[in-house]
Amino acid sequence: MELTVESVVFLILSAITLGGGLLVVSTRNLFHAGLYLMLSLLGVAGLFVLLAAPFLAGVQVVVYIGAIAILIILAVMLTPSVTQMPAIFNRNWALNLILAVLFFALLVSVVSPALDDLGVDNWSANFTEDSPAAVPADSIVQLGQDLVDPDRYMLPFEVASVLLMAALIGAVLLVAPGKTGDEGEEH
DSSP, X not given: OOOOHHHHXXXXXHHHHHHHHHHHHHOSBHHHHHHHHHHHHHHHHHHHHHTTOHHHHHHIIIIIIIIIIHHHHHHHXXXXXXXXXXXXXXXXXXXXXXXXXXXXXXXXXXXXXXXXXXXXXXXXXXOOTTSSOOOOTTHHHHHHHHHHOTTTTHHHHHHHHHHHHHHHHHHHHHHSOOBOTTTOOBO
């Protein structure tokens, strides 16, 4: 196997993505977990750039890093006493680790074309250059039109924005001091 610049960049971006994801699930500080999530999503955006998909990379940065991850961090910062989680001991961590490794091995065995070399027929996915259909030249224009077309994806797009706004308002209401009906005293 020849080591090219693309393969080195892929390994670096993969390490950033997987490392950020591992830190998200292993840290006890929710604020830091949000920052690690942003790092992992940035690695995914880099992988999109490496795949020559700049539109998807831009959407990844703008939507996931710029909106959703920031909203998560803002909600964590607005919620009192939630940034530090107590130490939780799970007695089933060994079983969970074994199941995670087994599922990962199953995923690799299905995706890896190396199984064909071992004589396993029709087990791995067919990743050849002939498999994917040609992408139309106006696909991004068509996607933009579909996002604003009332008969296509406009409703789910707007519902997602309303859901995110409701989450932000809910986070603010959780930390806002409540008022009683008497004299507006805080409790």
